[in-house]
Amino acid sequence: MIQEARQYRTGLAVIGSGLAGFAASVFALQRGIRTAQVGNTGAIAYTTGYLDLLGWHGDRLLDNPWSGLATLRQEEPDHPLSRISDQDIRDAFFGFTQALSEMGVDYTPPGDRNLLGLTPAGTRKPTLCMPRTMVAGIAAAAAGDRTLILDIAGLDGFSARELVANAGASWPNLRSRRIIFPGVDAGVRVFPEVMARALEAPAHRQQLAGIIRSVAGDAKYIGLPAILGIHRPDRVHRDLERLTGFTLFEIPTMPPAVPGIRLREMFEQAFPARGLTLVPQQKVKSLELGKTTARLHLNDSYGKVEIEAETVILATGRFLSGGLAADRHRVRETLLGIPVSQPESRDHWYREDYFDLRGHPINRCGIRVDEAFRPISESGRPISERLFAAGILLGGQDWIRQRCGAGVAIASAYRAVSFAAGCL
Amino acid sequence: MNGIHIGECETFETEVLIIGGGVTGTGVMRDLALRGIHCLLIDRRDLNAGASGGNHGLLHSGGRYASADWETAAECRQEGEILKRVATECIEDCGGLFVAVAGDDPGFAEQFPEHCRNAGIPCQSLSRAEAREREPGLTERLIAAYRVPDATVDPFRITLENVNHAQRLTGSVYLPHTKVTAFEIESGQIRAALCQDTRTGAARRILARQVVNAGGAWSMEVAGMAGCRDVNLLYSKGTLLISNTRLSRGVINRLRPPGDGDILVPGGTISLLGTTSDTVTGLQGIRPTVAEVERNLDQGIAMLPGLATTRFIRAFSGVRPLVQAAEGIQDGRQASRGFTLFDHESQGLENFATITGGKLTTFRLMAERTGDLVASRLGNQESCKTALEPLPTGDGVRWTKPGFSARYWYQRQDPTDAVLCECEMVPQSAIDAILETAPGAEKPMELQAIGLRSRVGKGACQGAFCSLRVTSYLYDLGHYDSNEGLVRAREFVSERFRGVRPVLWGEQLPQMELAEALHCSLMGLDRLDDLASGLGSVPGVGQE
Numbered sequence: 001m002i003q004e005a006r007q008y009r010t011g012l013a014v015i016g017s018g019l020a021g022f023a024a025s026v027f028a029l030q031r032g033i034r035t036a037q038v039g040n041t042g043a044i045a046y047t048t049g050y051l052d053l054l055g056w057h058g059d060r061l062l063d064n065p066w067s068g069l070a071t072l073r074q075e076e077p078d079h080p081l082s083r084i085s086d087q088d089i090r091d092a093f094f095g096f097t098q099a100l101s102e103m104g105v106d107y108t109p110p111g112d113r114n115l116l117g118l119t120p121a122g123t124r125k126p127t128l129c130m131p132r133t134m135v136a137g138i139a140a141a142a143a144g145d146r147t148l149i150l151d152i153a154g155l156d157g158f159s160a161r162e163l164v165a166n167a168g169a170s171w172p173n174l175r176s177r178r179i180i181f182p183g184v185d186a187g188v189r190v191f192p193e194v195m196a197r198a199l200e201a202p203a204h205r206q207q208l209a210g211i212i213r214s215v216a217g218d219a220k221y222i223g224l225p226a227i228l229g230i231h232r233p234d235r236v237h238r239d240l241e242r243l244t245g246f247t248l249f250e251i252p253t254m255p256p257a258v259p260g261i262r263l264r265e266m267f268e269q270a271f272p273a274r275g276l277t278l279v280p281q282q283k284v285k286s287l288e289l290g291k292t293t294a295r296l297h298l299n300d301s302y303g304k305v306e307i308e309a310e311t312v313i314l315a316t317g318r319f320l321s322g323g324l325a326a327d328r329h330r331v332r333e334t335l336l337g338i339p340v341s342q343p344e345s346r347d348h349w350y351r352e353d354y355f356d357l358r359g360h361p362i363n364r365c366g367i368r369v370d371e372a373f374r375p376i377s378e379s380g381r382p383i384s385e386r387l388f389a390a391g392i393l394l395g396g397q398d399w400i401r402q403r404c405g406a407g408v409a410i411a412s413a414y415r416a417v418s419f420a421a422g423c424l
Numbered sequence: 425m426n427g428i429h430i431g432e433c434e435t436f437e438t439e440v441l442i443i444g445g446g447v448t449g450t451g452v453m454r455d456l457a458l459r460g461i462h463c464l465l466i467d468r469r470d471l472n473a474g475a476s477g478g479n480h481g482l483l484h485s486g487g488r489y490a491s492a493d494w495e496t497a498a499e500c501r502q503e504g505e506i507l508k509r510v511a512t513e514c515i516e517d518c519g520g521l522f523v524a525v526a527g528d529d530p531g532f533a534e535q536f537p538e539h540c541r542n543a544g545i546p547c548q549s550l551s552r553a554e555a556r557e558r559e560p561g562l563t564e565r566l567i568a569a570y571r572v573p574d575a576t577v578d579p580f581r582i583t584l585e586n587v588n589h590a591q592r593l594t595g596s597v598y599l600p601h602t603k604v605t606a607f608e609i610e611s612g613q614i615r616a617a618l619c620q621d622t623r624t625g626a627a628r629r630i631l632a633r634q635v636v637n638a639g640g641a642w643s644m645e646v647a648g649m650a651g652c653r654d655v656n657l658l659y660s661k662g663t664l665l666i667s668n669t670r671l672s673r674g675v676i677n678r679l680r681p682p683g684d685g686d687i688l689v690p691g692g693t694i695s696l697l698g699t700t701s702d703t704v705t706g707l708q709g710i711r712p713t714v715a716e717v718e719r720n721l722d723q724g725i726a727m728l729p730g731l732a733t734t735r736f737i738r739a740f741s742g743v744r745p746l747v748q749a750a751e752g753i754q755d756g757r758q759a760s761r762g763f764t765l766f767d768h769e770s771q772g773l774e775n776f777a778t779i780t781g782g783k784l785t786t787f788r789l790m791a792e793r794t795g796d797l798v799a800s801r802l803g804n805q806e807s808c809k810t811a812l813e814p815l816p817t818g819d820g821v822r823w824t825k826p827g828f829s830a831r832y833w834y835q836r837q838d839p840t841d842a843v844l845c846e847c848e849m850v851p852q853s854a855i856d857a858i859l860e861t862a863p864g865a866e867k868p869m870e871l872q873a874i875g876l877r878s879r880v881g882k883g884a885c886q887g888a889f890c891s892l893r894v895t896s897y898l899y900d901l902g903h904y905d906s907n908e909g910l911v912r913a914r915e916f917v918s919e920r921f922r923g924v925r926p927v928l929w930g931e932q933l934p935q936m937e938l939a940e941a942l943h944c945s946l947m948g949l950d951r952l953d954d955l956a957s958g959l960g961s962v963p964g965v966g967q968e
Contacts, residue, residue: 046938048946056951121892121910123948156842157892162899166907187840254892254942319934320941328718328929347714350928350936354921355914355950360940362928400937400945 005304008277010036011424013296013307015284016315018044020391020409022267024313026099027417029274033424036277036307038284038298043320048252049259050117054081055126055403059357064113065128078396081404084411092414097129103270105262106132106234118251120158122166126403131259133228133237136249140221146173148219153180154190157254158225177215182207195227196258199236209243216246226250226258230265279305287335289384311420315391323393331365338367338375338383341395359401366395372419373412386423388416433627438464440798441617441632443604443646446476447579448779449638450586451791457590458813459799459806464630468603468622470876471583471864474640478742480664480689480696483507483515483575484785487522488677489761490539496761497543500785507788508575511815514582518690520574520675521555525726526565528680533568536679547572559672561728574675576689579784584821584877587863598864602628607650612774614650634798637778641707641743647778652771655778660744663716664698665927668735668884671695678727685723692826697724712739717926736927737884747781763790767797775801820861823854823878844897845890847883854878855897868903871895871916887920888939907952914949
């Protein structure tokens with residue numbers, strides 16, 4: 001049986017379902033652009049939930065990311081963030097966090113300074129925005145207030161004792177305690193996602209609240225791993241605060257972690273309801289760039305799909321998401337073979353010392369774009385007038401070491417969408 | 425035996441001080457303990473930190489040396505047969521092939537059976553079809569294949585079992601992280617070794633009647649400290665690669681004069697491809713390079729085409745200490761693989777011996793010869809028992825074998841026994857056993873020491889996740905009350921990275937990206953110092 005490919009026509013096709021892809025769809029919807037988004041499950045389940053803009057520049061921890069950006073523009077003019085104005089970056093973060101809040105996961109708006117989010121190790125991560133469910137930890141840490149960190153028997157990789165040992169030096173009233181999750185046999189392995197889904201049911205919240213009350217002692221704040229619901233985290237959070245009488249905050253866990261799963265499931269529900277064509281969990285097989293349109297070919301569970309789009313945003317990520325790949329000799333862009341700026345040989349991809357503070361050269365490799373965020377060929381000319389790129393696929397940045405992954409994703413998606421809109 | 429504190433210096437007393445915790449030093453320790461002698465073993469790092477941990481784990485049939493070094497070949501054959509009897513738990517008797525491919529010298533291959541016969545090595549000629557049926561990964565361009573009784577040995581387990589047995593027999597002691605700084609010598613006798621704890625800097629004085637130098641590549645340095653100039657070593661660096669899965673049933677050797685990428689050795693669930701040989705002048709900064717990895721691969725692919733698309737998870741290097749019998753040999757591949765026992769009497773010392781050179785396969789014989797010398801010097805009449813006495817195992821020493829913890833965990837069926845290392849399926853109970861009973865348990869035992877005694881950090885993720893999970897578990901046990909646990913985790917993954925770096929391409933690259941995101945972006949291990957020092961006055965806090 002030969003099956004006809006199902007065909008869609010759209011103004012914008014977004015390829016990729018990581019933070020940059022979702023941000024591009026958000027901005028496209030805000031502009032009323034007819035949009036289709038396709039992509040494998042991105043690395044979004046690996047996020048902490050923190051949306052960082054720029055946390056470190058050189059060897060400086062940035063209190064103010066905006067003044068850090070000013071220095072970045074001078075020292076790293078090719079950095080994607082150097083090519084976007086403060087106003088655009090701020091608008092992008094406002095627009096994105098506002099959309100998240102409206103769709104069901106409340107986020108803090110961008111401020112003037114970085115927040116220092118707690119990590120599961122008790123260290124800090126500089127970030128611009130964070131989920132509302134995590135915010136109280138910032139105030140508790142700042143005041144050094146009486147706080148009890150809870151961990152859960154059977155949840156490995158999250159030790160309240162470890163967090164207290166590391167954060168406790170500057171937070172004298174920090175204590176730890178292990179609890180057993182309601183309905184689970186002591187010590188049996190538990191997973192954040194499963195607990196988060198369980199807490200959507202009021203009965204489980206009641207039981208957990210009872211446990212928290214029984215161990216809280218004189219604590220004012222209670223910190224616990226990010227397990228407060230998948231679909232309505234703010235409601236679960238508020239309800240548990242009401243039931244316990246304490247101020248609660250979440251702390252990110254090792255991946256795959258709930259804050260990322262929340263975002264993914266939220267987008268997967270909210271986008272189709274807003275008219276976006278979403279083909280999740282599928283990889284684009286090929287992309288043809290024509291004079292007036294582009295054509296994406298893929299398969300979903302019902303067969304072949306063809307999307308004809310007037311514009312395309314490539315947001316396929318790096319190695320982990322499959323946007324880049326390497327053999328023993330070269331790094332390549334996987335969908336179109338777009339030139340990738342890179343060190344001359346494999347011996348130069350990584351430095352000898354893993355934690356070298358300069359970061360590894362391979363993390364700065366990536367595709368290059370023009371001022372309109374269109375990928376360019378070796379000659380410096382755009383590969384197509386209709387093809388744009390966003391996210392950490394872009395070269396010239398080190399999202400890991402600079403703590404700028406969300407910033408690059410959100411701000412470049414914002415710019416790419418605005419330039420794509422100009423073609424429509 | 426407990427140390428006695430005299431002022432600043434902790435003093436230990438023993439019959440025999442053994443310097444070097446490799447397979448030879450631990451072999452000597454067990455050999456002497458079986459004769460009823462008390463030993464103290466020290467290592468500047470930890471067990472198998474040198475060549476004993478940096479080899480392919482091949483238990484030679486002798487075939488590899490049959491063509492060029494008849495004596496070593498015969499020695500390997502005899503020792504291989506003994507170890508297969510007494511160290512059954514440490515050995516997989518997988519057999520081996522020697523194969524020549526198109527382009528190799530057919531004359532060299534034709535003489536192989538005769539060379540084997542001369543050394544007493546069983547050797548069976550196989551047709552191309554038979555060889556490829558046994559090892560389907562072999563190239564179609566085979567021109568000759570012979571079957572020999574090669575086997576593999578887990579060098580970590582054998583070392584751990586040696587120490588474990590010696591501790592049980594005579595209460596012998598192992599001190600890791602202890603390096604010799606000087607010897608006190610008086611009228612032809614070493615009275616004491618002055619040592620330093622390499623982590624704390626604390627001084628230690630070890631009084632011993634006999635001193636054995638089993639320092640491997642470092643033995644020339646140690647002998648020099650005692651004023652002996654008779655040990656002359658050639659340092660030969662060898663680099664190997666580890667694949668994510670097992671690629672062959674048995675050992676596969678290239679039938680031609682030794683070269684890069686000419687041997688593939690299975691090790692439980694993985695395989696090792698080796699081995700380069702480059703003469704180096706020093707022992708500092710030894711690490712595998714991209715160029716060495718490429719040389720092994722380019723050569724190995726001719727024998728096993730599938731290597732071109734194999735996922736490698738790590739490379740590592742060891743330095744072979746080769747005894748220079750003749751002046752002027754600069755090529756490590758031409759130097760003898762034989763061993764030498766120096767009694768140092770020509771150097772004016774009566775209670776000092778150096779055992780060096782040799783191979784993993786012949787370590788027992790090296791220990792026997794050393795034991796004979798040391799025992800006679802002590803007036804001990806007991807004979808060597810290691811050729812007959814089976815090597816006993818124990819709960820703390822059985823976790824290094826790939827695949828063992830997975831089977832153990834599955835058979836236990838205990839849902840509360842969390843798997844802390846998912847790649848290699850190392851459960852919490854294995855960590856407990858190692859912490860409680862593995863030899864050399866410093867208090868507290870660090871992540872790196874746990875890694876050495878188990879498969880933690882050795883799977884596909886090379887410690888990305890398990891370093892953090894085991895660290896959390898150690899915090900839970902109360903081992904740390906500061907950021908020390910994170911500092912140790914950082915050391916552990918840094919050390920892993922040295923071996924991962926040259927094999928980062930293909931599927932291992934996303935793995936590395938994830939690891940770096942976890943370690944740096946999520947946990948902040950790259951900025952531990954800054955965050956620790958600045959945490960009291962961190963900016964940004966308090967604006968909510």
